[in-house]
Amino acid sequence: MDNNYFVDSVKLSKEALAKKHELETNPAARADIMEYLPGMEKIDSDIASKVLAEVDFYDPDSYKAADVQRALDHTNRTIEDLKALLSPAADAFLEKMAVLSRLETQNHFGNTVYLFTPLYIANYCENYCVYCGFNCYNDIRRMKLDMEQIEHEMKIISESGMEEVLILTGESRSQSSVEYIGEACKLARKYFRMVGVEVYPLNVDEYKYLHECGVDYVTVFQETYDKVRFEKLHLRGHKRVWPYRFDSQERALIGGMRGVAFAALLGLSDFRKDALATALHAYFIQRKYPQAEISLSCPRLRPIINNEKINPLDVHERQLCQILCAYRLFLPFAGITVSSRESKTFRNGIVKIAATKISAGVSTGIGDHESKYTGKSADSAEGDEQFEINDSRSLEKMYEDMSEEGMQPVLNDYIYL
Amino acid sequence: MDKSDKLVIAGHEFSSRFILGSGKYSMKLIEAAVKYAGAEIITLAVRRANSKEHESILDYIPKGVTLLPNTSGARNAEEAVRIARLARELGCGDFVKIEIMRDTKYLLPDNAETVKATEILAKEGFVVMPYMYPDLNTARDLVNAGAASVMPLASPIGSNKGLSTRDFIQILIDEIDLPIIVDAGIGRPSQACEAMEMGAAAIMSNTALATAGDLPKMADAFRQAIEAGRKAYLSGLGRVLSRGGAPSDTLIGFLHD
Numbered sequence: 001m002d003n004n005y006f007v008d009s010v011k012l013s014k015e016a017l018a019k020k021h022e023l024e025t026n027p028a029a030r031a032d033i034m035e036y037l038p039g040m041e042k043i044d045s046d047i048a049s050k051v052l053a054e055v056d057f058y059d060p061d062s063y064k065a066a067d068v069q070r071a072l073d074h075t076n077r078t079i080e081d082l083k084a085l086l087s088p089a090a091d092a093f094l095e096k097m098a099v100l101s102r103l104e105t106q107n108h109f110g111n112t113v114y115l116f117t118p119l120y121i122a123n124y125c126e127n128y129c130v131y132c133g134f135n136c137y138n139d140i141r142r143m144k145l146d147m148e149q150i151e152h153e154m155k156i157i158s159e160s161g162m163e164e165v166l167i168l169t170g171e172s173r174s175q176s177s178v179e180y181i182g183e184a185c186k187l188a189r190k191y192f193r194m195v196g197v198e199v200y201p202l203n204v205d206e207y208k209y210l211h212e213c214g215v216d217y218v219t220v221f222q223e224t225y226d227k228v229r230f231e232k233l234h235l236r237g238h239k240r241v242w243p244y245r246f247d248s249q250e251r252a253l254i255g256g257m258r259g260v261a262f263a264a265l266l267g268l269s270d271f272r273k274d275a276l277a278t279a280l281h282a283y284f285i286q287r288k289y290p291q292a293e294i295s296l297s298c299p300r301l302r303p304i305i306n307n308e309k310i311n312p313l314d315v316h317e318r319q320l321c322q323i324l325c326a327y328r329l330f331l332p333f334a335g336i337t338v339s340s341r342e343s344k345t346f347r348n349g350i351v352k353i354a355a356t357k358i359s360a361g362v363s364t365g366i367g368d369h370e371s372k373y374t375g376k377s378a379d380s381a382e383g384d385e386q387f388e389i390n391d392s393r394s395l396e397k398m399y400e401d402m403s404e405e406g407m408q409p410v411l412n413d414y415i416y417l
Numbered sequence: 418m419d420k421s422d423k424l425v426i427a428g429h430e431f432s433s434r435f436i437l438g439s440g441k442y443s444m445k446l447i448e449a450a451v452k453y454a455g456a457e458i459i460t461l462a463v464r465r466a467n468s469k470e471h472e473s474i475l476d477y478i479p480k481g482v483t484l485l486p487n488t489s490g491a492r493n494a495e496e497a498v499r500i501a502r503l504a505r506e507l508g509c510g511d512f513v514k515i516e517i518m519r520d521t522k523y524l525l526p527d528n529a530e531t532v533k534a535t536e537i538l539a540k541e542g543f544v545v546m547p548y549m550y551p552d553l554n555t556a557r558d559l560v561n562a563g564a565a566s567v568m569p570l571a572s573p574i575g576s577n578k579g580l581s582t583r584d585f586i587q588i589l590i591d592e593i594d595l596p597i598i599v600d601a602g603i604g605r606p607s608q609a610c611e612a613m614e615m616g617a618a619a620i621m622s623n624t625a626l627a628t629a630g631d632l633p634k635m636a637d638a639f640r641q642a643i644e645a646g647r648k649a650y651l652s653g654l655g656r657v658l659s660r661g662g663a664p665s666d667t668l669i670g671f672l673h674d
């Protein structure tokens with residue numbers, strides 16, 4: 001079973017359509033995913049080989065109940081324990097995993113839950129990632145905000161009380177240059193205490209530049225660590241270069257960033273292997289860069305414009321919960337973010353077990369905060385969303401709900417140094 | 418408790434020997450710490466006070482309580498100094514707890530950088546209370562750098578593991594003339610009591626309280642444990658019998674002239 005990802009827009013020219021079909025059907029027409037493109041910096045790193053050495057030989061079905069029990073009994077959990085906790089055998093222990101996860105989360109984070117919001121400033125993209133609403137062949141309203149529009153959006157978000165913002169773009173260097181992103185981040189520093197970015201992978205000097213613009217956190221999702229699947233899902237563009245993407249967090253830390261975030265998009269491949277790879281990616285980075293703050297996300301596939309049927313396949317809420325508990329038990333000190341892709345009930349529940357950070361007041365569209373926050377119809381154009389969100393609670397509502405759940409919402413815990 | 422028995426930090430007197438750490442916070446926690454544990458000093462993470470939040474933690478602190486801003490988030494001496502100065506600008510007073518970590522997993526303090534920051538901030542008139550890994554040489558350096566107390570960790574922050582570094586903390590208590598305040602890792606009242614019996618001047622704790630089922634009750638338990646430990650220390654602990662107890666016949670009874 002797999003999602004049916006391919007959708008042809010009637011607006012594509014004959015040539016574009018032919019190219020699209022060729023990419024979809026002929027592997028020889030696609031670039032080598034291990035081949036760096038001009039301008040991409042190569043760093044000397046052994047992290048990918050360490051991660052893959054574990055993941056390639058991981059057989060989830062080989063773990064038994066006794067392995068899971070042993071993992072639960074340990075106070076410091078090993079890579080073998082993590083593998084057991086991610087295995088099908090651990091499903092029967094989910095309640096126990098949740099109880100232990102809650103203890104670890106409380107010991108490291110108390111009852112706090114951090115709130116943030118994403119701000120998409122452009123949705124142009126040069127990649128063809130078949131599952132993504134922003135992909136270059138998808139017929140959506142494209143938009144890139146200018147600085148005045150960005151500031152307008154930031155004002156509206158900031159007035160809602162939000163203090164942490166995550167700036168996002170589609171992956172297009174030509175439309176959203178590093179300088180464009182940097183200028184947006186400088187503006188963000190005026191309105192927010194903490195600024196993170198989730199943009200296309202950059203070189204060390206570019207991360208250094210963004211850090212100087214006020215950014216301290218970098219999120220890059222590997223989407224899937226499975227190279228064979230990766231090759232079939234990212235058919236064109238710089239995003240196809242698997243190792244350059246994999247080393248992003250390391251380049252960001254060398255560039256001076258305080259923290260980095262990791263994720264696989266669950267539903268693209270074998271989720272147990274992808275979850276293992278994500279946790280180990282973070283684990284080995286933290287060992288190499290002990291000062292780095294690390295955090296994990298756990299996005300599941302969502303429907304997109306023009307393809308309502310995309311779904312996370314076998315990763316149901318129960319599996320997602322298992323993954324998050326396994327992350328928490330293996331990396332008790334790591335931040336865990338759960339986005340608005342998940343439902344209100346799931347997020348209300350998971351913040352008490354494993355998650356430490358959730359988004360609120362979310363839009364994945366471009367330039368639509370005013371209409372979404374105030375209900376006022378937009379004066380100017382808006383760009384379409386990257387995916388459909390599931391939990392649309394405002395900051396105020398989220399603050400209230402989290403307090404009612406017995407949690408302490410935190411809007412900022414950070415100083416730019 | 419003996420009213421004349423005060424905790425003195427750089428000339429400031431406190432009746433309570435329980436200090437509330439930062440990390441996890443809530444209105445209820447601060448209330449319980451002040452009302453039931455008797456806390457007169459409350460730590461405040463400057464990075465969290467750096468908020469425009471309507472329920473800022475600064476608003477939680479009752480009047481009459483001494484604020485102890487900490488430098489968590491600092492990865493070196495320079496960053497700690499910057500945070501301490503910011504705390505002063507925010508109106509948090511002159512007390513500062515130095516926390517410098519360059520390890521996000523165990524949050525262990527960097528002793529060398531802590532000594533550097535202590536020296537700079539003490540010269541600027543801060544009451545410097547450095548969080549440190551219990552090492553005698555570092556403690557002596559901190560004294561020379563102008564620290565107002567020394568705050569060794571009992572166990573890693575948030576671990577609730579108790580006095581893992583017991584013997585090394587005892588060395589600091591025996592050798593250092595400043596108040597030794599045991600910080601981090603104290604998970605139960607009995608561990609707090611033990612540290613006080615050893616001669617610690619005060620206990621700093623957060624997680625043990627924050628994660629308790631009944632905050633007021635646990636806060637009260639800590640207060641009692643700390644008072645009991647202090648009393649025992651002041652009264653002079655009885656001898657500990659070793660190897661089958663004291664012999665009834667003396668070994669030196671044959672000595673005559």
